[in-house]
Amino acid sequence: MMIITEESSNKVFGxxxxxxxxxxxxxxxxxxxxxxxxxQAETENVPVVxxxxxxxxxxxxxxxxxxSQGPAAKHGFLVVAPDTSPRGCNIEGEEDDWDFGTGAxxxxxxxxxxxxTHYRMYSYITKELPAVIAANFKVDHExxxxxxxxxxxxxxxxxxxxxxxxxxxxxxxxxxxxxxxCPWGVKAFTGYLGEANKDAWREYDACELAKKYxxxxxxxxxxxxxxxxxxxxxxxxPDNLVGACAEGGVPVxxxxxxxxxxxxxxxxxxxxxHFDQHAKFLKA
Amino acid sequence: MMIITEESSNKVFGxxxxxxxxxxxxxxxxxxxxxxxxxQAETENVPVVxxxxxxxxxxxxxxxxxxSQGPAAKHGFLVVAPDTSPRGCNIEGEEDDWDFGTGAxxxxxxxxxxxxTHYRMYSYITKELPAVIAANFKVDHExxxxxxxxxxxxxxxxxxxxxxxxxxxxxxxxxxxxxxxCPWGVKAFTGYLGEANKDAWREYDACELAKKYxxxxxxxxxxxxxxxxxxxxxxxxPDNLVGACAEGGVPVxxxxxxxxxxxxxxxxxxxxxHFDQHAKFLKA
Numbered sequence: 001m002m003i004i005t006e007e008s009s010n011k012v013f014g015x016x017x018x019x020x021x022x023x024x025x026x027x028x029x030x031x032x033x034x035x036x037x038x039x040q041a042e043t044e045n046v047p048v049v050x051x052x053x054x055x056x057x058x059x060x061x062x063x064x065x066x067x068s069q070g071p072a073a074k075h076g077f078l079v080v081a082p083d084t085s086p087r088g089c090n091i092e093g094e095e096d097d098w099d100f101g102t103g104a105x106x107x108x109x110x111x112x113x114x115x116x117t118h119y120r121m122y123s124y125i126t127k128e129l130p131a132v133i134a135a136n137f138k139v140d141h142e143x144x145x146x147x148x149x150x151x152x153x154x155x156x157x158x159x160x161x162x163x164x165x166x167x168x169x170x171x172x173x174x175x176x177x178x179x180x181x182c183p184w185g186v187k188a189f190t191g192y193l194g195e196a197n198k199d200a201w202r203e204y205d206a207c208e209l210a211k212k213y214x215x216x217x218x219x220x221x222x223x224x225x226x227x228x229x230x231x232x233x234x235x236x237x238p239d240n241l242v243g244a245c246a247e248g249g250v251p252v253x254x255x256x257x258x259x260x261x262x263x264x265x266x267x268x269x270x271x272x273x274h275f276d277q278h279a280k281f282l283k284a
Numbered sequence: 285m286m287i288i289t290e291e292s293s294n295k296v297f298g299x300x301x302x303x304x305x306x307x308x309x310x311x312x313x314x315x316x317x318x319x320x321x322x323x324q325a326e327t328e329n330v331p332v333v334x335x336x337x338x339x340x341x342x343x344x345x346x347x348x349x350x351x352s353q354g355p356a357a358k359h360g361f362l363v364v365a366p367d368t369s370p371r372g373c374n375i376e377g378e379e380d381d382w383d384f385g386t387g388a389x390x391x392x393x394x395x396x397x398x399x400x401t402h403y404r405m406y407s408y409i410t411k412e413l414p415a416v417i418a419a420n421f422k423v424d425h426e427x428x429x430x431x432x433x434x435x436x437x438x439x440x441x442x443x444x445x446x447x448x449x450x451x452x453x454x455x456x457x458x459x460x461x462x463x464x465x466c467p468w469g470v471k472a473f474t475g476y477l478g479e480a481n482k483d484a485w486r487e488y489d490a491c492e493l494a495k496k497y498x499x500x501x502x503x504x505x506x507x508x509x510x511x512x513x514x515x516x517x518x519x520x521x522p523d524n525l526v527g528a529c530a531e532g533g534v535p536v537x538x539x540x541x542x543x544x545x546x547x548x549x550x551x552x553x554x555x556x557x558h559f560d561q562h563a564k565f566l567k568a
Contacts, residue, residue, distance in 0.1 A: 010545055010547050010549040010550070011509075011511070011543040011544045011545065011549065011550070011553075012549035012550070012552060012553050013552075013553050014553075017549055064348070064349050064548070065348050065349060067351060067354070067552075069549070069552070069553075070351070070552075070553075225295075227295070259295040260295045261294055261295065263294050264348070265294040265295065265296035265301055265353070266294070266295070266296070268296060268297075268351075268353070268354075269295075269296050269297050269298075269353075269354075
């Protein structure tokens with residue numbers, strides 16, 4: 001199951017931005033993911049950083065627009081950027097909405113009958129993909145970090161909080177901090193987890209998980225644009241994360257950035273800061 | 285004719301990446317162009333850098349994937365990124381080829397009947413667009429530079445060589461250095477300028493122009509990937525530019541970069557170097 005196929009390869013900042021495909025066992029379909037291989041990986045096992053993208057994205061958005069390869073080369077991080085959902089599984093309705101189904105896996109393991117066979121992005125990100133990476137690249141998974149944007153910021157936060165010690169560092173841009181209390185999250189969790197099973201919802205909510213976090217020290221680093229239209233629409237709820245982290249004793253740096261929106265322009269601006277943040281923990 | 289309409293605006297690296305549209309008189313159609321406004325433009329007239337894109341591009345490719353805003357903010361350059369051809373002019377066949385017509389204006393003023401009304405990219409870039417920019421932004425056109433990629437590298441070179449003193453600095457990634465001697469150039473010049481009029485061809489060929497350059501000192505700075513598939517196909521001909529520059533006494537820095545291809549990954553890697561190069565002349 002660890003066989004991967006190279007789809008593209010481009011030299012950038014002295015390393016290689018590649019895209020691979022593989023047959024995912026968790027998701028029951030062919031998946032693509034980006035891998036930036038820094039120059040340092042030619043001679044040593046390097047730390048690995050997972051990037052989780054937001055709604056509607058494929059593996060391409062981050063690798064073309066994220067301004068990530070320069071900072072990754074500087075620190076010598078291998079950066080893995082998976083797709084955001086299963087694709088082409090022929091589930092009725094999977095293509096109907098931009099914020100549910102294809103492009104919107106929400107990093108949960110679905111329990112509803114219609115979705116539970118394929119929509120297992122949580123297990124894909126935390127189990128299958130790390131095994132695939134470990135089998136194929138010169139990485140040191142003892143030094144792993146995770147980060148993401150919007151839906152992927154939510155994904156990064158829950159992966160880190162649910163697996164104490166697995167990721168040494170976590171950061172996010174404009175994360176959906178409290179999905180059980182915002183329209184995007186309620187729609188997704190209702191669809192994938194069922195309306196009734198609120199216990200399952202809470203197990204995928206960063207605020208709920210932060211309140212009860214019990215593990216090695218974990219610092220959460222977040223950039224949030226103050227001109228982000230989804231902030232005013234109540235989809236992101238960063239204040240709730242700050243409050244939950246206080247309750248759970250989890251340190252959080254929440255940087256509210258004047259004038260910035262929800263786009264990759266915002267992320268490109270501060271991407272280097274996030275890699276510097278991860279370096280504090282991955283190169284300690 | 286100087287009225288522009290803002291199509292989008294995103295804060296990035298402390299400044300603003302905007303896209304505008306306007307009715308171009310030279311081209312007889314609506315055109316879009318990107319403008320990066322650096323933070324420095326809030327308080328002073330800043331130098332202006334023109335970016336010319338390659339085949340098939342719109343104004344979007346460079347502004348989303350070029351890694352330009354960070355370097356532009358560092359130096360305080362306003363960066364203008366126009367589209368690569370007229371659009372929607374209803375010329376028979378304009379959409380047939382990816383390397384001729386739409387997305388492939390080649391930065392010439394066409395003389396063939398079918399194209400001469402709209403395909404006037406040379407005059408658009410060197411006359412109309414600078415006037416539009418001067419009328420709408422806080423720039424100092426005494427400090428202007430021009431750069432581009434592939435077809436746009438050709439465009440940047442000919443604009444600088446044909447207008448001594450107008451651009452203080454010129455650079456290119458993977459430029460089509462000698463269009464009269466490569467398949468892309470021969471096809472475009474045959475179509476836009478006519479097969480017989482070889483004198484006109486030479487007036488849009490960087491090598492021919494470099495040989496007879498007579499003006500203030502102009503240094504040409506070029507990055508060319510050695511793994512660029514169009515290099516081996518004989519579309520780019522950098523050696524011919526080096527030879528022509530020697531003949532004309534024009535200094536050229538031709539950096540052949542091991543392993544890099546023709547993509548934006550290559551450009552993102554070295555974009556900061558090009559802005560540093562322009563800064564030597566624009567901030568002197």
